[in-house]
Amino acid sequence: MALTTAPQPVPTTPPPPVSPVQRCMNLSNALEAPREGDWGYTVRTEDIDRLAEAGFDTIRIPVRWSAHAGWWGKYKLKPDMLERTDALIDHALARGMNVILNVHHYNQMNARPRRHERRLEGIWKQLASHYRDYPDSLIFEVLNEPNRKMTPQRTDALNKRIVRNIHADQPTRWVILATAEWGTLRGLLKSNPPADPFTILSLHYYEPFAFTHQGADFYKPTPPPGRSWGAGVDTDRLRRDFAAAAGFRDAHNQPLLLGEFGVYGGVPDADRAQWVRAARKAAEEHGFGWCHWGFSGNFNVYDVQTETWNEPMRAALLDD
Numbered sequence: 001m002a003l004t005t006a007p008q009p010v011p012t013t014p015p016p017p018v019s020p021v022q023r024c025m026n027l028s029n030a031l032e033a034p035r036e037g038d039w040g041y042t043v044r045t046e047d048i049d050r051l052a053e054a055g056f057d058t059i060r061i062p063v064r065w066s067a068h069a070g071w072w073g074k075y076k077l078k079p080d081m082l083e084r085t086d087a088l089i090d091h092a093l094a095r096g097m098n099v100i101l102n103v104h105h106y107n108q109m110n111a112r113p114r115r116h117e118r119r120l121e122g123i124w125k126q127l128a129s130h131y132r133d134y135p136d137s138l139i140f141e142v143l144n145e146p147n148r149k150m151t152p153q154r155t156d157a158l159n160k161r162i163v164r165n166i167h168a169d170q171p172t173r174w175v176i177l178a179t180a181e182w183g184t185l186r187g188l189l190k191s192n193p194p195a196d197p198f199t200i201l202s203l204h205y206y207e208p209f210a211f212t213h214q215g216a217d218f219y220k221p222t223p224p225p226g227r228s229w230g231a232g233v234d235t236d237r238l239r240r241d242f243a244a245a246a247g248f249r250d251a252h253n254q255p256l257l258l259g260e261f262g263v264y265g266g267v268p269d270a271d272r273a274q275w276v277r278a279a280r281k282a283a284e285e286h287g288f289g290w291c292h293w294g295f296s297g298n299f300n301v302y303d304v305q306t307e308t309w310n311e312p313m314r315a316a317l318l319d320d
Contacts, residue, residue: 021281043088052095172198188248243277
């Protein structure tokens with residue numbers, strides 16, 4: 001009589017850890033300006049309240065820390081900026097929200113990384129120490145959109161050093177890792193992130209750039225207005241790009257955050273909302289948390305002059 005063998009279970013890869021960030025808003029054009037208010041927006045605690053009440057679980061606070069740190073020695077951070085971020089973080093945490101604190105617009109790093117890597121490490125040494133006793137709902141993000149001379153290899157190496165230093169005494173602190181080439185899908189796919197259970201991969205998505213940035217005169221050459229989006233070739237590209245990001249996420253078994261996405265405010269609201277809704281839904285279908293750029297400023301969903309939401313944009317982000 002022939003012997004039968006019981007079928008063997010097929011090995012499965014455990015799902016990636018779940019990011020604490022699901023619905024997030026960037027408090028943009030404020031603390032990443034040379035001085036808060038220079039770009040027309042100053043963060044108010046009532047704005048954080050509005051976001052919590054609307055259903056967002058996280059705020060991202062971009063800060064130009066390079067403008068608030070010394071240039072020699074221990075690169076001492078200015079106490080007034082720490083006090084400012086303390087106040088915003090404390091208020092958001094009291095509302096039960098997560099907070100992402102990042103280093104934004106460190107332009108000198110991208111031009112001369114050899115001169116500035118040690119300074120960035122010094123900045124993070126101070127931030128990690130200052131916020132050591134904060135709950136894990138405060139999340140660190142090493143560096144926004146590395147580019148130019150911050151190659152994938154150099155960015156990976158810097159990310160690993162800073163993660164290692166942060167996790168030496170805060171092993172469960174979530175750390176978000178942006179990648180080279182402006183944090184785009186290209187940069188993500190070229191990266192080699194550390195195999196750390198408390199790191200989150202980051203993707204910034206503004207494709208096609210000629211659509212999302214049309215008429216944005218802060219970018220030169222300015223993409224001309226009049227570009228539409230939504231044809232089959234457009235939605236196919238969106239699906240392919242997000243599927244590629246999901247594949248990278250799964251291969252590394254780490255959560256992924258769509259850390260920035262949005263459309264310039266000069267684009268008609270209906271067109272903005274169509275693209276934002278499609279990107280938000282694609283992120284959710286793949287299990288990505290997301291963080292819209294931004295609340296106020298030139299990609300806004302809220303008008304601080306009239307104190308009203310841009311309803312098509314609010315609905316594109318939050319309505320099913």
